Amino acid sequence: MTAAQTPPEVAQRGFVQQLTTSVNWRTGLLIPFLAVVTALIIGIVLIMLTGSSFGQAMDAYAALLQGSVGSVKAISETLTAATPLILAGLSVAIAFRAGLFNIGAEGQMLVGGMCAVFVGFSITGLPIYIHLPLALLAGFIGGAIWGFIPGVLKAKTGAHEVIVTIMLNYIALRLVDFFLKTELFQREGRNDPVSKTVEASAQLTQMLGWMNPALRVHLGLIVALIAAGVIHWLLFRTTTGFEFRAVGANPSAARYAGMSITKVYVLVMMIAGGLAGLAGSGQILGVLDRATPGFSSNIGFDGIAVALLGRSNPWGVVAAAVLFGGLRAGGQQMQVSADVGIDLIAVIQALIIIFVAAPALITAMYRLKTPAVSTQISKGWAS
Amino acid sequence: MNQASMPMPRESYELTGKRTKELTKRQIRKARISGIVLLLLSGLVMLVFVPAVSGVSTFGLSTPDDAIQLDSLAVPSAGSLWVLSSVLAFLGATQFFRGFQGKTTIILGISFGVFAIALMVWAASGQEFSLISMLVATVSRSTPIALGALSGILCERSGVVNIGIEGMLLGGAFTGVVMGSLLGGWIGLLSATLTGGVLALLLAVLAVKFRVDQIIIGVVINILVLGLTSFLTAQVLVKKPELNDAPIFAAVKIPVLGDIPIIGPMFFDQTIIVYGMFILIGSVTYLLFRTRWGLRTRAVGENPKAADSLGVSVAKVRYLAVIYGGMVGGFAGAWFTLGSVGRFDENMTGGRGFIGLAAMIFGAWNPIGAFLAALIFGFSESLQQKFALLNIPIPSEFLAMAPYLVTIVVVAGVVGRVRPPAADGQPYEKQ
Numbered sequence: 001m002t003a004a005q006t007p008p009e010v011a012q013r014g015f016v017q018q019l020t021t022s023v024n025w026r027t028g029l030l031i032p033f034l035a036v037v038t039a040l041i042i043g044i045v046l047i048m049l050t051g052s053s054f055g056q057a058m059d060a061y062a063a064l065l066q067g068s069v070g071s072v073k074a075i076s077e078t079l080t081a082a083t084p085l086i087l088a089g090l091s092v093a094i095a096f097r098a099g100l101f102n103i104g105a106e107g108q109m110l111v112g113g114m115c116a117v118f119v120g121f122s123i124t125g126l127p128i129y130i131h132l133p134l135a136l137l138a139g140f141i142g143g144a145i146w147g148f149i150p151g152v153l154k155a156k157t158g159a160h161e162v163i164v165t166i167m168l169n170y171i172a173l174r175l176v177d178f179f180l181k182t183e184l185f186q187r188e189g190r191n192d193p194v195s196k197t198v199e200a201s202a203q204l205t206q207m208l209g210w211m212n213p214a215l216r217v218h219l220g221l222i223v224a225l226i227a228a229g230v231i232h233w234l235l236f237r238t239t240t241g242f243e244f245r246a247v248g249a250n251p252s253a254a255r256y257a258g259m260s261i262t263k264v265y266v267l268v269m270m271i272a273g274g275l276a277g278l279a280g281s282g283q284i285l286g287v288l289d290r291a292t293p294g295f296s297s298n299i300g301f302d303g304i305a306v307a308l309l310g311r312s313n314p315w316g317v318v319a320a321a322v323l324f325g326g327l328r329a330g331g332q333q334m335q336v337s338a339d340v341g342i343d344l345i346a347v348i349q350a351l352i353i354i355f356v357a358a359p360a361l362i363t364a365m366y367r368l369k370t371p372a373v374s375t376q377i378s379k380g381w382a383s
Numbered sequence: 384m385n386q387a388s389m390p391m392p393r394e395s396y397e398l399t400g401k402r403t404k405e406l407t408k409r410q411i412r413k414a415r416i417s418g419i420v421l422l423l424l425s426g427l428v429m430l431v432f433v434p435a436v437s438g439v440s441t442f443g444l445s446t447p448d449d450a451i452q453l454d455s456l457a458v459p460s461a462g463s464l465w466v467l468s469s470v471l472a473f474l475g476a477t478q479f480f481r482g483f484q485g486k487t488t489i490i491l492g493i494s495f496g497v498f499a500i501a502l503m504v505w506a507a508s509g510q511e512f513s514l515i516s517m518l519v520a521t522v523s524r525s526t527p528i529a530l531g532a533l534s535g536i537l538c539e540r541s542g543v544v545n546i547g548i549e550g551m552l553l554g555g556a557f558t559g560v561v562m563g564s565l566l567g568g569w570i571g572l573l574s575a576t577l578t579g580g581v582l583a584l585l586l587a588v589l590a591v592k593f594r595v596d597q598i599i600i601g602v603v604i605n606i607l608v609l610g611l612t613s614f615l616t617a618q619v620l621v622k623k624p625e626l627n628d629a630p631i632f633a634a635v636k637i638p639v640l641g642d643i644p645i646i647g648p649m650f651f652d653q654t655i656i657v658y659g660m661f662i663l664i665g666s667v668t669y670l671l672f673r674t675r676w677g678l679r680t681r682a683v684g685e686n687p688k689a690a691d692s693l694g695v696s697v698a699k700v701r702y703l704a705v706i707y708g709g710m711v712g713g714f715a716g717a718w719f720t721l722g723s724v725g726r727f728d729e730n731m732t733g734g735r736g737f738i739g740l741a742a743m744i745f746g747a748w749n750p751i752g753a754f755l756a757a758l759i760f761g762f763s764e765s766l767q768q769k770f771a772l773l774n775i776p777i778p779s780e781f782l783a784m785a786p787y788l789v790t791i792v793v794v795a796g797v798v799g800r801v802r803p804p805a806a807d808g809q810p811y812e813k814q
Contacts, residue, residue: 343614361593
């Protein structure tokens with residue numbers, strides 16, 4: 001490994017900097033901030049285009065704010081929504097670091113969540129400190145298996161992970177539909193696809209339930225924060241993490257330095273899948289207590305936005321996830337009290353990614369003097 | 384700044400040398416794997432299908448209103464399954480021990496065709512299976528996939544990866560239905576096409592001018608369009624259902640040709656969008672490979688630097704190719720609404736854009752190849768529909784998975800054999 005320590009890092013410093021490590025307040029904070037503000041302004045225009053007045057649009061945003069940070073309950077909802085987003089964001093981010101684009105977090109969440117729910121309802125009589133970790137582990141492994149497939153196909157056949165992961169998302173969705181109708185999973189006496197309920201000993205406990213049972217924020221948040229710490233340590237303090245970043249920066253240089261691209265692709269996709277699997281398990285064990293069709297509800301896709309906004313840095317991902325969690329929680333409130341559809345949040349998120357990925361748009365719009373560099377992660381089909 | 388466009392001459396020589404060596408080893412392994420797959424399929428036919436059938440399988444070859452009526456084709460179920468499974472076993476064993484080398488793709492195609500026939504014989508055992516209606520549906524269902532692939536080909540031949548086809552389809556489907564409800568089908572079709580063009584302009588500006596990662600832009604286009612159309616559906620279309628009720632293009636029968644048995648209903652009695660697909664496949668093939676514009680586009684996709692030094696404007700060529708590609712994608716989107724049901728539902732394209740991408744790769748970035756690949760996907764979709772009607776004892780979820788599984792197999796199995804344009808996905812910086 002010693003020979004490997006220098007060349008890729010030296011050769012590719014510019015690239016690595018673009019992605020993250022340099023904590024420049026302009027690229028790290030100002031541009032994401034302006035990106036969010038601009039996206040929200042475009043959101044107002046959009047609401048008004050559907051026939052609402054400016055006042056109604058402002059009411060909608062007031063509801064958005066109220067629903068995300070307006071009360072203890074709102075903050076709890078924001079953190080509850082942020083929990084799976086942190087894990088899904090980490091999943092996409094760690095793959096980005098190795099030069100892979102994991103659009104499959106959605107499917108990995110589904111498979112992981114199904115494994116977790118199975119362990120959660122099928123085993124009884126275990127104490128919580130064994131049952132809960134077991135269920136989470138099952139979720140991690142399920143997601144890792146779903147991540148292994150695109151990783152190994154990419155490494156062995158060159159199949160682009162973007163297409164494979166998207167297809168696996170659809171397959172996972174159908175598999176969930178199928179399994180929820182089997183005797184193994186379906187709740188007794190029900191005809192609709194809904195799984196049995198997770199045992200209390202496998203549920204992620206509500207952390208503030210003693211104050212008010214409506215405060216849904218659960219232990220999964222701690223799990224997510226620990227995961228962020230572990231991923232940060234893995235990426236920046238271990239040889240494996242160095243290999244991930246080296247392969248992401250320049251695969252041929254990494255190969256010449258003696259690293260196994262196959263190993264990195266497979267391993268990183270398994271970790272990414274596992275993290276997404278944990279996100280799915282967190283939803284099952286902490287919020288839903290059972291599985292229903294499509295329980296991942298687009299969180300895996302939002303993870304892409306989270307990873308990009310957080311510049312693939314684990315702590316940046318946490319911050320971005322809290323922001324998007326707020327948008328999600330506030331979006332619910334907006335839909336209920338201002339009658340503006342929650343899909344607006346998806347549009348705002350897409351706009352945020354555009355502005356973060358193309359900072360030149362922001363610098364031109366606000367006449368900033370920062371030299372803007374665009375994000376470049378993938379390298380076409382054949383690499 | 385961006386390492387993708389940095390030349391590395393010496394390294395790449397060594398790399399290609401190493402790669403070809405690896406490839407032969409890979410090819411042997413691949414031949415083994417595909418051989419085993421074929422043998423397994425043969426076993427499946429012999430051990431699962433044969434015991435389950437009895438009597439004859441009847442295939443309908445004409446629809447009631449055809450001018451020339453063909454008799455239904457009846458074959459003994461078990462006997463033909465034995466024959467088909469032996470063919471599969473023979474092909475599988477040959478592939479396993481010797482490999483078909485250059486002809487592998489064709490042989491694999493034939494084998495899956497044989498398996499598909501076996502599936503149909505099994506499904507039709509003891510009942511009537513309208514083969515003709517399935518073939519007609521195959522051509523219709525392969526239309527958005529073929530057009531999506533064509534959209535990708537136009538973009539990628541110029542060196543811009545377009546993952547946003549799905550979004551362009553969905554956008555086209557949406558504006559198609561809204562404008563179609565307001566001003567009639569033709570205006571709807573035109574607006575769908577323009578919507579694809581506008582989305583492609585976004586892709587082109589970000590990819591060519593701002594040099595943003597093209598895969599990210601594509602994904603963003605998909606998320607953006609899905610969000611926008613869902614938002615507008617919930618905010619506007621639900622409250623004003625008259626905006627979500629467009630006229631449907633009826634099938635137009637071409638005189639004489641439409642009366643040919645089998646071929647007629649399949650190719651000459653379809654909607655205007657299907658005909659549009661045939662015209663576009665033909666004309667884009669001609670434009671790409673027989674005109675100066677096509678040569679320049681392909682040159683920019685292969686080696687933008689060389690094209691630039693000969694005075695071709697890389698940016699202009701890419702803008703044009705991407706916008707044309709987007710318009711094809713938007714046109715394809717109209718198939719979902721104006722070409723079939725006349726109303727828009729959230730996320731109604733259901734991944735067809737991505738399947739189109741797989742068809743593009745399977746077809747080796749060639750319009751005609753992509754059309755043939757799209758036919759396979761269209762076939763698998765309409766087979767699934769047919770099976771759902773025939774009460775086949777396979778859970779519908781697994782049938783619904785089939786196109787996605789086929790896509791993965793295609794992308795994993797074919798991508799090493801075909802070569803994308805050399806500069807695909809790489810932003811170009813004029814020096």
